Amino acid sequence: MTRHRLRIALMAVLALVLAACGGGGGGDSASGPTEIVVWHGYQDTEGEVFKSLIDQYNNEHPDVKVSDLYSSNDLVLQKVLTAVRGNSAPDVAYMFGSWAPNIAKISSLVDMTDEVAKPDWQWDDFYEAERKAATVDDKVIGVPALVDNLAIVYNKKLFAEAGIEPPTPNWTWDDFRAAAAKLTDPAKGQYGWLIPADGSEDTVWHWIPMLWEAGGDILNQENTKAAFNSEAGVKALTTLQQMAVDDKSLYLDTTNENGPKLMNSGKIGMLVTGPWDLSQLSDIEYGVQVMPTYAGSTGGHQTIAGPDNWVVFDNGDERKQAAIDFVKWLSAPEQVKTFSLRTGDLPIRASVGDDKAVLDELNNNVPGTAEFVENLKNVHNVRPQVEQYPAVSEALGQAIVAVMLGKDEPKAALDSAAEAADAKLAEK
Amino acid sequence: MLRRLTRTDTVSGWTLVSPAAILIGIFGLLPVLMSLQLSFQKSDLLSDKTPWVGFDNYRKLAEDPVFLESVKHTIIYTALFVPGTMLVGLFIAAALNRSVRFISVYRTAAYITMAVSTISQGIIFLWLTDRDYGLVNAALNAVGIPSQPFLASPSQALYVIVAMTIWGWTGFSVIVYLAALQGVPAELHEAAAIDGASAFTRFRTITVPLLGPANLFLVVWLTINALQLFDEVYVTTRGGPLRATTVIVYYLWDRAFVQFDAGYAAAMAYALFVVILVITAVQFRIARKVVHS
Numbered sequence: 222m223t224r225h226r227l228r229i230a231l232m233a234v235l236a237l238v239l240a241a242c243g244g245g246g247g248g249d250s251a252s253g254p255t256e257i258v259v260w261h262g263y264q265d266t267e268g269e270v271f272k273s274l275i276d277q278y279n280n281e282h283p284d285v286k287v288s289d290l291y292s293s294n295d296l297v298l299q300k301v302l303t304a305v306r307g308n309s310a311p312d313v314a315y316m317f318g319s320w321a322p323n324i325a326k327i328s329s330l331v332d333m334t335d336e337v338a339k340p341d342w343q344w345d346d347f348y349e350a351e352r353k354a355a356t357v358d359d360k361v362i363g364v365p366a367l368v369d370n371l372a373i374v375y376n377k378k379l380f381a382e383a384g385i386e387p388p389t390p391n392w393t394w395d396d397f398r399a400a401a402a403k404l405t406d407p408a409k410g411q412y413g414w415l416i417p418a419d420g421s422e423d424t425v426w427h428w429i430p431m432l433w434e435a436g437g438d439i440l441n442q443e444n445t446k447a448a449f450n451s452e453a454g455v456k457a458l459t460t461l462q463q464m465a466v467d468d469k470s471l472y473l474d475t476t477n478e479n480g481p482k483l484m485n486s487g488k489i490g491m492l493v494t495g496p497w498d499l500s501q502l503s504d505i506e507y508g509v510q511v512m513p514t515y516a517g518s519t520g521g522h523q524t525i526a527g528p529d530n531w532v533v534f535d536n537g538d539e540r541k542q543a544a545i546d547f548v549k550w551l552s553a554p555e556q557v558k559t560f561s562l563r564t565g566d567l568p569i570r571a572s573v574g575d576d577k578a579v580l581d582e583l584n585n586n587v588p589g590t591a592e593f594v595e596n597l598k599n600v601h602n603v604r605p606q607v608e609q610y611p612a613v614s615e616a617l618g619q620a621i622v623a624v625m626l627g628k629d630e631p632k633a634a635l636d637s638a639a640e641a642a643d644a645k646l647a648e649k
Numbered sequence: 650m651l652r653r654l655t656r657t658d659t660v661s662g663w664t665l666v667s668p669a670a671i672l673i674g675i676f677g678l679l680p681v682l683m684s685l686q687l688s689f690q691k692s693d694l695l696s697d698k699t700p701w702v703g704f705d706n707y708r709k710l711a712e713d714p715v716f717l718e719s720v721k722h723t724i725i726y727t728a729l730f731v732p733g734t735m736l737v738g739l740f741i742a743a744a745l746n747r748s749v750r751f752i753s754v755y756r757t758a759a760y761i762t763m764a765v766s767t768i769s770q771g772i773i774f775l776w777l778t779d780r781d782y783g784l785v786n787a788a789l790n791a792v793g794i795p796s797q798p799f800l801a802s803p804s805q806a807l808y809v810i811v812a813m814t815i816w817g818w819t820g821f822s823v824i825v826y827l828a829a830l831q832g833v834p835a836e837l838h839e840a841a842a843i844d845g846a847s848a849f850t851r852f853r854t855i856t857v858p859l860l861g862p863a864n865l866f867l868v869v870w871l872t873i874n875a876l877q878l879f880d881e882v883y884v885t886t887r888g889g890p891l892r893a894t895t896v897i898v899y900y901l902w903d904r905a906f907v908q909f910d911a912g913y914a915a916a917m918a919y920a921l922f923v924v925i926l927v928i929t930a931v932q933f934r935i936a937r938k939v940v941h942s
Contacts, residue, residue: 299906302694323909326696410781418801419887475801475890476775488782608693611908623891626803 254286255543257312257536260301262294270563278550285543294529298324301534305329310534312544315366318354318528319422322608325357331533333361336545346554346570350526350600357606363530364548365569369495370524371430372596373397373510374502374589379404379411379490388491390522392513394431394460397491401470404490413490414464415480418473418625420618422611426525426604427493428621430512431457433602434520439613440605445646447639449617450632456515458624458631465625473625495527496567496593509589511596526600528569562586567594612645688915695909706916716917718892719900722807726896727875729808733815735867738822739860743852745823746830756827760820767817771884774813775800803893806886810894814881818874822867829863830856865936869929876925897921 263271268291275287290311292300298320304310310329324330333355337344344352351365373388380387383403388396401413417423429439437453440446448454464471472489474480481501484492492498493512511522531551533544550556554572558579561568565587568574574594584591604610620638623629688706692699710716741759745752762770777785778799786796800806833856841851879898882888888895888903895903897917905914 306694323693323695326693328697418890420889420891421887472781473801475886477887483782608909615903615908619891622889626890628803628891 254284255539256286256288257540257543257547259287259289259547260292260297260311260314261289262292262297262315264291267564267566270560274551274556274560278547282546285547287547302327305534310536312534312536312540313548314532314534316363316530316532318530319604319610321354321362321530322357322606322610324532325360325362326608327534329535330362331535331541331545333364333533333545334359337361337364342549343554343570343572346572347552348526348528348569348571348574348597348600350597350603351528351569353603353606354526354528355530363532364552365528366531366552367529368526368567368569368597369497369528370526370567370593370596370600371427371493371495371512372524372593373491373512374484374494374498374507375491375510376484376487376489377506377508379487383490387508388510388513390511392510393516394434394513395516397513398460398464398468398470401464401490402468405468405470407469409488411488411490412472413468413470415472415474415483415489415492416461416625417477417480418475418622419477420615420622421477422614422618423477424621425614425618426527428457428461428617429604430523430525431460433523433525434512434518435515436518436520438602439617440607440642440646444605444607447613447642447646449642450635450639453518453520454635455631458621458635461621462624462627462631466627471625473622496565496587496590499587499589500565507589509592511592511599522599523601524596524599526597526603565590567597607646609642609645609648613642616641616645684915684918687912688919690912692912693909694905694911699912702912706913707920709913710916710920715892715895715900716897719895719897722894723876723878723896726807726811726878727872729811730814730818730875731868731871733811734818734822734871735864737815737819738867739826741819742823742826742830743856745827756823759823762817763820765817767880768884770813770817771881774809775885778809800886801890803889803891806890806894810878810881810885813885814875814878817881818871822871825863825867826860829860833859861936861939865932868936869932872928872932873925876921876928 259275261271272289275289278287279285292314294315294317297314297316301310301314301316305327316324336342347365348368350370351368355361355363355365375388377387380400383400385400385403388400397414404413405411416427432439432449432454435453435457437451437457438448441448461471465473472483474483480489480492480494481498483489484498484507485502485504487505499507499509512524514520514522531548533541533548535541536544552569554570557568557570558573558576560566561573562579562582565583567590568579573579574597580591580594583594605613607613616638620629620634623634624631687699689701689703690699691702691705745756745759749755765773777783780786780796780798780801783799785799790796798805799809837855838851841855846854877898878896879902882894882896882899883902886894888899898921901914901917901921904910904917
């Protein structure tokens with residue numbers, strides 16, 4: 222039976238003990254190839270392509286043997302932590318970008334700053350958002366593994382039925398709001414827009430680009446105080462309030478899982494989402510457009526990228542070097558191109574993303590992908606790289622949900638979230 | 650005949666229990682002690698620095714509004730879930746405690762919810778209670794009641810989880826009650842019936858008192874489980890909306906693995922442990938006076 226609850230807490234501690242018993246092992250043997258292990262969360266097509274890349278690497282490099290271990294991305298941090306504590310860390314692990322400030326504190330993490338400065342890495346060829354997300358206090362903690370961003374994905378048929386023109390790059394949030402209202406029909410269970418509304422980072426990162434577009438920011442320059450309760454913050458949150466409370470054109474998805482399903486069944490006019498959802502929208506004809514702007518704001522078009530990283534752990538010099546070499550090969554333009562074309566993921570290097578032939582082929586496989594690649598140019602900001610970000614995000618998430626449920630006003634909600642965030646930031 | 654344990658008996662005794670004792674020691678006791686140590690430290694599980702902070706984590710608990718809120722939610726949940734599961738279970742068990750045709754089919758049907766994993770159960774209820782597309786709202790609309798937000802509403806979500814878990818646990822209390830009901834001697838009922846007692850009177854004065862041990866077991870067992878509610882919340886609401894379903898263990902998990910505040914989370918686990926210990930002790934004390942065993 223799966224009815225043990227408290228044990229989840231205990232199990233975490235238990236895992237630490239287990240790992241301690243496990244010990245290191247492998248890698249130092251004088252004979253045979255150097256063995257390294259890569260933990261990743263690739264499944265299905267991505268998993269197959271990733272495995273074939275590893276096979277290729279192993280064939281070309283007989284002195285190294287790379288093996289891979291599937292590990293769900295959502296839980297990988299907990300697993301890596303356990304392994305690090307038990308001195309049996311993987312050599313390379315796929316890590317969410319939002320964990321970067323926390324990962325930076327792990328002592329066996331390999332500092333890549335000097336490594337990626339070498340010219341053959343072509344570090345500047347990675348998109349700016351990726352480089353920023355891999356850097357914590359001037360220290361490079363990993364190498365870009367994936368990049369994406371948010372844009373409007375809209376249902377062409379619903380727009381035609383409502384008699385409105387599809388979104389253009391000139392849209393303001395007022396245009397967006399008006400269109401969403403027209404696309405809403407409660408009798409049919411049809412809504413203009415859907416937003417993840419569980420109050421997690423998933424909710425928050427949908428709102429952050431709006432904040433930036435309105436001219437605001439999350440924290441101050443020094444990352445010591447909240448800045449989101451500014452005029453811009455109130456403006457951005459008021460947009461959500463108007464749509465959720467006044468117009469009721471915004472479907473609040475408290476499960477965070479209904480988005481692509483409802484979109485694909487023609488119940489939602491517009492979804493602000495990333496390229497990963499496109500392959501699930503096989504039943505509808507959709508278009509992709511950049512996020513609207515705020516009239517009169519200097520923020521312009523923005524979006525948020527959620528770059529993830531390959532992180533290297535130190536398991537002795539020999540394995541460490543082998544791991545760095547592998548990651549370097551994996552993120553080199555040629556492999557980036559192969560992986561992108563075969564999986565449909567956005568290319569993580571600008572040189573590949575600017576390649577017209579690559580774009581055409583990507584768009585041919587999954588329509589709309591090219592727009593998302595193009596939209597990477599609208600990524601001007603990243604989330605603050607502070608270890609307290611999870612607490613900041615949680616405070617913001619509660620504020621956003623409270624406003625969308627009509628339980629609080631934008632200014633008051635943001636002020637109390639700022640108070641909570643400031644307290645956390647001061648703790649240090 | 651008792652005889653004194655010899656030296657060899659002691660050795661062979663320990664040999665026999667040691668495999669289990671060692672395993673429980675390593676996988677049960679040791680982590681419990683390590684988490685006690687953790688509760689007096691500031692640890693994010695990431696850096697090597699884990700400074701001692703004395704009782705700071707415990708002091709913070711008393712002032713943390715979210716923790717106090719989660720305690721309140723846990724109490725409300727437990728107070729509804731435990732009696733609810735027992736009453737529904739007793740009702741169904743009494744109905745199943747007879748010889749009719751296909752009785753084993755009915756009994757299996759009553760127990761089958763226990764075989765459904767919590768994850769599937771959560772997903773089923775998410776779907777059933779969906780504000781716009783759920784079956785429950787379709788049924789309500791059919792009889793003229795407007796759609797309810799259920800799990801999407803801060804004021805309803807906790808009660809939906811109560812209903813959902815009662816549904817999930819009813820099979821368990823049915824089995825326990827059914828076993829207890831079968832242990833009620835038929836001759837007592839016959840004798841009372843001859844004396845003219847109605848079926849209801851017989852149930853109240855013969856059956857119910859003899860169910861004492863079953864009641865005690867269920868109260869203790871269900872309470873411990875209710876205080877540790879986590880899976881259902883994780884699957885359906887993630888503690889929301891607006892923390893309306895944030896119960897103690899969910900908050901504990903959030904602090905340890907989302908916010909990397911493991912020391913504080915360990916202190917929370919120990920606070921919960923003490924509460925469970927006290928409640929269980931009280932339940933046993935009361936039971937000693939009430940239960941006929």
